[in-house]
Amino acid sequence: MLSVEAMGLKLKNPVIVSAGPWTRGHKGIRAALHSGAAAVVTETIVAEPYPDLSPRYAYDGRGLQNIRMYSALDMEEWIDEFKQIKKDGRDNGEGLIIANITAGTPSELAYLARKFEKAGVDALELGLACPMGEGTEIVAANPNKTYAFTKEVVSTVGIPVMVKLTQSMNNLPEVVAAVEKAGASGITAINTMRCILGIDVETGEPILPTYGGYSGSPIRPLGLATVAGIAQSTELPIFGIGGVESYKNVLEYIMLGASAAEVGTAVLINGYGIIPEMLENLELWMKKHHISSLEEVRGNSLEKLYSFEELKVEPQRAYLTSECLETQCTKCLVCCLDEAISSVGGKIAIDEDKCTGCGLCRDLCPQNKITLKWKKL
């Protein structure tokens, strides 16, 4: 029921564990496959590993900054790890292994690709959009470079190649076209975003001492927008990533055109238990909506997205769904720029002639007592 097909590979469900320190080595990979995920992407493997910094994470309850520079294991250790997995047999026969690799030049990347194809991975994910490290240039922001890196790998290996892109570029269709022209089999989006989580204003110290990658639920809206943009530029399968925490988020990405979704930070923060929960809820949702294949909903929300110019001005207004006698809460009163909301004798009232239907009070009301409806004529 949950299975999807992408890049000529069969995924038993649309949930993939993304590249990160949680997928380091055979233990990390096995833990991910054990959780029931359809595939696991290794943490990013490079020719010359960097040691792990300490501290390397900062979390503010919503988003995560990490300043970890790729896997601390070297190529030879990774090849040993893959041998170990082969030897033990995959506990879960259908789980796929995808190696995430990155390098400074196309030939270096192709060398890694060849090595890991030989080591038996099922697919490769090229990290061309990592926001960490020195310099300001991200390969994935440059269509020519993206083409060169992808092309060299694609002509070196026979397994499917996914290219991981970022949100921080304004030439998305060109980059996507370059990926497609180079012969890649799929696109992953998005990577973490370059960030500084915050500053301790008493000391002036940044929370972490260098730029890092920002991940978690705050970047989900960015991921969704990017996936929607990619879905309109290519027929290649898309793997949506960024802030996936529940089955709903998986569906959001799929409804915007993704074939599957990758989960990372949520696994780091909450553990692998969230994956079976996600899968169970996804199946319940499908049953409830009488859907037998996710293909039935894939990309459906794209039709409901419009360009700004296409939007019609609809005369909707805010109305209370039931009487509100709240005296402590002033959220709707404070937010209304049209001065349409007032408290009259301890009761909230909305003046439909003043209201312009902006929608903010509806979202701010803690009791969900406000709705938008067509103006009564």
Next chain:
Amino acid sequence: MNIKAVADRAGVSVATVSRVMNHPELVTAETREHILAVMKKMNYTPNWFARNIQSSRTGMIGLLVHDFLDPSNMEIAKGVESIAHQKGYHVMLCNTEFNPVKEKEYVETLIERKIDGLILTATTLKNSDLDRMKKQGANYVLVGKNKTINRQNIVYTDYKTATEEAIRYLITMGRSRIGLVIGEYPKPETEEKLEGYKRALKEGGIPFDEALVYQADNSIEGGFLAASRILDDKVPMDAIFASTDQMALGVMDKLKSAGVHIPEDIALIGFDDLRIGALVEPKLTTISKPMYRMGLMAARLLFDIIEGEGTEETQEIALQSKLKIRKSCGNKGRLKEIW
């Protein structure tokens, strides 16, 4: 029974088993115990002598460099050694001094002694020499490009593009009288840097001026002497690109002692990213070249060949160099490296 059977049974690579026997401290306790248990179960005892005869390998590779003392070569050697060690091999280090006779001598001797492979850095050998090596059955990989040599297994960085980037950066910083302090060796590297220098000037609409080019010995002293000549000649310059960090440090020393302000009067840029460049004042803007990684990749290519895992076609792996912007060219507002 051989080491491969043990590796297969234990589900690890031959290299890991080899490490357990040669350098157990490098293997995690868990893996080590596992492999030792498998060995015991299989009644395996390594036959050190037979091992080499069987494989007809000597467990030695040769690394030829032009100068032991050049810090770049130390990094390459470290990279090579790190992979060789993992594979259970030892590295023999030879100093060629860019002397073709000496280099050939080393190559011949090492091949006669049945060395398993060679890594030639900044080689002075010609195509014909390499062809002869091939006929003798020698496995080898080159480090550093050489225009006269083609179709070889090679690891290199593109010095031309890197130099171009550095000169272009000086031009965007408003400098136009850009001096070049350049070494003589290694020739191919020097030629590429000169070409990159000329190309960036041309692109920036600045005519090439022979009077701004100073050849010097590739050392701190060489840089110091070149800067002394520049000051004596009273050639107006607002920037100097030194083709190695060692020379740049010599230039810096002379300019500072002569009361020339860096970067206010003259901007200075080096090449190599030696550690010391980040410790001098002003911190030296430079180009980092991945020498350690070159060593890693060269050794990997070589062992691919030795272990029969190489490709039919020769492999050329380019490694990326990067402009590291510090303080010797301006950029007051920027902190440390550029972001």
